[in-house]
Amino acid sequence: MIAQQLINALTLGSVYALFALGFTLVFGVLEVINLAHGAVFMAGAYAALLLVTKANLNIWVALPLAMLASGALGLLIDQIVLKPLRGRRAHHLMPMIATIGAATLITNAAQGIFGAETSRFPLGTIPEESFQIGTIRITELQIAIVIISFLLMLLLMVILKKTRLGKAVRAVAENPQTSYLLGINVEGVFRLVSFTAAALGGGAGVLIGLSFNAIFPFMGQPLMPKGIAVIILGGMGDVRGAMVGGLFLGVAEVMSVAYLSSDYRDAVAFGLLFLILLVRPSGLFGRVLERKA
Amino acid sequence: MLRINGLTKQFGGLRVLDEVSFQVPEGIIYGLIGPNGAGKTTLFNLITGILKSNTGTVHLGDELLTGLPPHRVTQAGIGRTFQNIRIFREMTLLENVMVGMHDHLRYGLAGTLLALPSHRREEKRGRERARELLSWLSLDTKATIEAGSLSYGEQRKLELARALATEPKVLLIDEPAAGMNPAETEELMGEITCISRRGYTILLIEHDMRLVMGLCQRIAVLNFGVLIAEGAPAEIRCNPEVVEAYLGKDV
Numbered sequence: 067m068i069a070q071q072l073i074n075a076l077t078l079g080s081v082y083a084l085f086a087l088g089f090t091l092v093f094g095v096l097e098v099i100n101l102a103h104g105a106v107f108m109a110g111a112y113a114a115l116l117l118v119t120k121a122n123l124n125i126w127v128a129l130p131l132a133m134l135a136s137g138a139l140g141l142l143i144d145q146i147v148l149k150p151l152r153g154r155r156a157h158h159l160m161p162m163i164a165t166i167g168a169a170t171l172i173t174n175a176a177q178g179i180f181g182a183e184t185s186r187f188p189l190g191t192i193p194e195e196s197f198q199i200g201t202i203r204i205t206e207l208q209i210a211i212v213i214i215s216f217l218l219m220l221l222l223m224v225i226l227k228k229t230r231l232g233k234a235v236r237a238v239a240e241n242p243q244t245s246y247l248l249g250i251n252v253e254g255v256f257r258l259v260s261f262t263a264a265a266l267g268g269g270a271g272v273l274i275g276l277s278f279n280a281i282f283p284f285m286g287q288p289l290m291p292k293g294i295a296v297i298i299l300g301g302m303g304d305v306r307g308a309m310v311g312g313l314f315l316g317v318a319e320v321m322s323v324a325y326l327s328s329d330y331r332d333a334v335a336f337g338l339l340f341l342i343l344l345v346r347p348s349g350l351f352g353r354v355l356e357r358k359a
Numbered sequence: 360m361l362r363i364n365g366l367t368k369q370f371g372g373l374r375v376l377d378e379v380s381f382q383v384p385e386g387i388i389y390g391l392i393g394p395n396g397a398g399k400t401t402l403f404n405l406i407t408g409i410l411k412s413n414t415g416t417v418h419l420g421d422e423l424l425t426g427l428p429p430h431r432v433t434q435a436g437i438g439r440t441f442q443n444i445r446i447f448r449e450m451t452l453l454e455n456v457m458v459g460m461h462d463h464l465r466y467g468l469a470g471t472l473l474a475l476p477s478h479r480r481e482e483k484r485g486r487e488r489a490r491e492l493l494s495w496l497s498l499d500t501k502a503t504i505e506a507g508s509l510s511y512g513e514q515r516k517l518e519l520a521r522a523l524a525t526e527p528k529v530l531l532i533d534e535p536a537a538g539m540n541p542a543e544t545e546e547l548m549g550e551i552t553c554i555s556r557r558g559y560t561i562l563l564i565e566h567d568m569r570l571v572m573g574l575c576q577r578i579a580v581l582n583f584g585v586l587i588a589e590g591a592p593a594e595i596r597c598n599p600e601v602v603e604a605y606l607g608k609d610v
């Protein structure tokens with residue numbers, strides 16, 4: 067029983083981590099709490115649905131394409147909503163509020179186009195195979211979700227840590243002004259990060275859409291507080307923190323559903339978050355916030 | 360090499376720089392001195408494009424720098440360090456220096472993902488170059504520690520190494536010895552001389568007169584935004600106007 071629940075938790079947690087990763091990336095580099103991330107998550111799921119139903123693509127072909135589409139949407143949000151505010155040195159709450167507007171617009175557009183009811187992938191889209199190991203049942207989909215999530219997270223970490231592009235991104239995260247003076251194309255980094263973060267968010271949307279086989283315009287909304295919780299838990303802007311935080315939240319949710327009641331799912335998860343923050347106010351991997359000397 | 364022609368900067372009614380002109384010949388260490396508020400750092404900010412001048416031009420060789428945004432000025436061949444230290448504290452020394460290198464986004468994301476072998480080669484080259492630059496400033500033994508844990512003097516040197524990573528033709532150094540003890544200053548002078556011998560042209564702002572007189576082949580003196588003297592250290596030392604404005608009676 068516990069092993070089975072752990073596998074379920076790992077699956078859910080890895081998608082949460084993927085979602086939170088994009089969220090934390092934008093916060094770390096652009097210093098914006100992007101409340102449109104949930105809408106991009108939803109848009110990714112719909113993009114995959116369209117590619118599967120209208121273009122008859124295999125879901126594993128549709129997934130990367132849906133991620134590209136979500137990335138493009140993220141880039142669009144950055145250019146239309148966030149860039150004008152950057153230029154004007156706006157108060158730091160303004161971009162956050164502006165992303166609420168973008169989220170509302172995208173969600174309502176989805177509602178107008180697809181209707182408010184839940185859409186589902188056609189039969190045969192989702193791999194139904196499963197493996198029985200003793201008393202534990204693992205579905206092919208679960209394996210795919212975990213592998214894809216971890217591959218994407220690993221790829222991002224390697225790029226950030228090992229490549230020159232990654233160094234430029236981390237330099238901008240620590241101090242955009244100095245980076246600019248050193249000749250780094252800061253706007254280019256912002257565009258790249260917006261795209262990548264949204265692609266990860268959209269990818270998470272596809273995976274959640276698959277695992278519950280339910281896609282609806284408001285599916286991103288419950289993810290937003292979770293995403294915020296995960297990045298606070300992990301340490302604001304920290305990539306490893308988002309991964310560990312996402313997994314933690316997945317475990318907390320699945321376990322409280324399994325052993326208490328689904329009514330307490332969010333209460334337990336957020337209660338644990340609260341307790342951890344009492345002990346470690348800057349999150350699991352957070353440093354004392356100190357930037358821009 | 361670097362030609363500054365009639366540069367004027369006004370903040371409201373205050374004229375911080377007034378028709379300043381001088382030339383930094385190739386390959387020398389050129390000193391820029393003057394009392395606090397004389398406009399030295401403002402001049403650096405005008406050269407690097409952070410501030411826009413009211414009138415006047417800056418040329419690097421034949422290239423007009425005036426009007427270019429800061430990152431373009433860097434690409435044109437002006438490297439700089441800052442009076443207040445601006446290193447990336449959460450990155451290692453090596454990474455700090457590599458950030459200074461050009462063309463970070465040449466490959467973009469797709470290139471980074473697809474062209475991994477060639478990319479890795481370039482990364483390796485960059486890392487070797489960064490190590491070399493660190494060794495010029497005797498920082499190579501600390502290459503892989505986080506920059507935030509360096510001493511004040513070492514952080515200044517790291518800024519120098521990072522500025523060199525932009526492969527500048529002219530290196531602008533703003534008060535390198537600020538906050539350094541005499542021994543550190545001595546070491547730094549040796550390192551700046553070495554850098555200069557490697558063919559870099561250096562424009563240096565400094566308060567430490569011993570350092571300026573010992574290091575620079577030519578010196579310009581600013582006082583309240585006006586260039587009051589320009590010449591070899593010996594001439595500057597004897598110039599009565601300079602002595603009165605800046606050096607004091609005991610020099």
